[in-house]
Amino acid sequence: MTQTTAPAAGGPTSVGARALGPDLARGLLLLFIALANTHGFLHPDGVSTIRNTPIASTLPDQVVSFAETTLVDGRSYTLFAALFGYGMVQVYRRQEINGRSWKHARALLRRRGRWLIVLGVLHAVLLYYGDILAAYGILAVLLVPAVRSSSKRLLVWAGVWAVVGAALYGALSAPVSPEGMATLYPWASEHNPLVAMLTRAVAILVSAPALALTAAGAFLIGIWAARIRLFEQPEQHLVLLRRMVLIGIPVSVLGGVPLALYTSGILHGGATDVVPAAVLHSLTGVAGGPAYAALISLWALRAKRGRVVTALQATGQRSLTCYVSQSVVWAIAFFPYLLDLGPRMALWQTVPLAVGTWALTVLMADWMRRAGHRGPLEVLLRRLTYRAGGR
Template identity: 45%
Template sequence: MPQNTTTRGGPPPESGAVPTAQRSLAPDLARGFMLLVIATVHAHMFRVATGGGGYALDGPFDVAVTAFMALFGENRGYPMFAALFGYGLAQIHLRRAAEGREWPWVRRLLRRRGRWLVTIGVAHTALLFYGDIIAVYGLIALLFTAVLQFTDRRLLTHAFAWMAVGGLFYAAVNNVLYSAAQEGSQDVTPLLDMAMRVVTLPFFWPLMIAISAFPFMIGVWAARRRLLEEPQRHRVLLRRVAVWGIGAAVLGGIPHALINIEVWDASPMAAAAVFWLHLVVGYAGGFGYAAVIALVALRLGRRRGPVVTALAATGQRSMTSYLLQSAVWAVLIPPYALGIGPSLTDAQAVGLGVAVWLATVVLADTMRRAGFRQGPAEWFLRRMTYGRPAPASRN
């Protein structure tokens, strides 16, 4: 890959990972926690996808777990993930602009990163998992790079328009997708499963872009204010977002929880409206989680015990950890593999998600202890985005 140059004719700056001591704790902690939410939601939803009859609801504990996931897990993890992606993309833009890079150079860099994210995501889908979000974020980087140049007012106007329209679009087709998942055939081979995952991408991508554009843009807005990097300057705002965001997510999630635990047999129209509400308040919940983590990071200061260090290491290697989760699901869940999904209760499925997440935390911390500043997925993406680092000059 050819070297890029600045308008001054010099080589690109060192593209290695930011040293751990210089990294802000809050974004890494947020990514590490987000992976827990994603793991438990995925594991819980496998009950629907493989059980053929919705959630098990086998006793009070299962009912409580299913209600808890509706209130605190479902549609709460991906908004935070999308917001963190927007935050990270805006950070790259701001850092490169501060170095004197002009916008066309930065745009090419971000779009190259987006193309490689799409490549990784398509491979992830074909080989492992139908619910990939890496390619979705790559497409967002390609389609929405221009928003990094928007004024705050224009950015927020676009963001809230996407929230309204995108949420309605997704909610309108959710019931169809849910029914198809419940009626999925168990007579599937690995090659057929792979083909089905790839074929569904053109339908899956627009849906996920529709509900991810809003939190992505909010993440861009937050990065301009360094909300996660400088939480001490925004303590009041972060507290309000934490309290009101999580509160709204819980209250607004009650109708969806009642449907999931089969207390309310809602009509298709009512179920679609409830799901739309669940999506909207889920955005608030995801932002609330990020705000809580920023406040926790502020309180911790420079105190880093083994748990915090391991969680931050997981956040630094979030793509690697996400792909590792998918590798585990590919072994445990499909009917042509171990096929344990139908045998799990709701509580056991969530427990499995926690266990898989804990395994990735241990692996990420092991990489940190071994001296690897990045996971293999992060290393590959950076190398493909920036090219091979220039050799150090000898004096």
């Protein structure tokens, strides 16, 4: 049976006390994040885009676009949101076990969320325009009372927010002309680093609240899952986990097909065609992300703790550091004043780049594990969250 033990004094959980399933999910999730993020940097001349991704025309690009739209895009961030919500309940539970009041726990969770917003804005300004940390920080600050809500209330509101988020997701998914790309994403072609940073600073003020809205449904599902320890104690929820996998993944894949037909260039259409497909894509993605987590939790029950599993777990334990480390690679590869591969790289070529980058972070995380080091950004966030007076 997989369990966690509470740390002393209400502080963060020690590495040895963490459950395998959620960490494995975070480690594998980072591969999805890498695949989803790389194609957003491409901007070949004369090519329209859907959700900042060039519409595919060659067969290799069409295959990759179709697969990523149905399996990765709109699914990786919902998985991340669910795991983030799950982690918030774990933090709250540790405070409760150690006799801390709700007022104290609420303040701690909101402080953690505020610092995530700060880190996310810095991440966006310095490295990656599509940061997700600030969005999840917003959810932590605004929805912290949800960690004490009933399961029924959580699932009802998850459904409500999923619909609201899907409507916004669809509205932001209309095809964009090559000329429109230059207006919406000016940093993609800006050769002045300071101007590029300024444009990303402005962009994150809009994108973070929007992404928070589209992720809120999955975030609440993650809180619900943590309330019943779904991914920590999978052996006690086998029927539910199997149903989530058998229903959630097919629904997610099939729901992504209509949008994939447009992103892959198989069908061509305007906003009136693409937006409804994107709404469906988003709604079914809320089912897909948690279903992936359920599948990984079932695998964790049978997984042997060999070198691969141990390395993936180490990556999940250092997911914040590994996530930001990916952005360093994207900056080198795609910033116009560095390698500037955005106008020249084919969509299919982003796959080996993403997989290779993720593999490097896995090796880095495993090296830190063997050396006895936590992730530096995890250490920073813990110090900011559990500062003197916050324990």
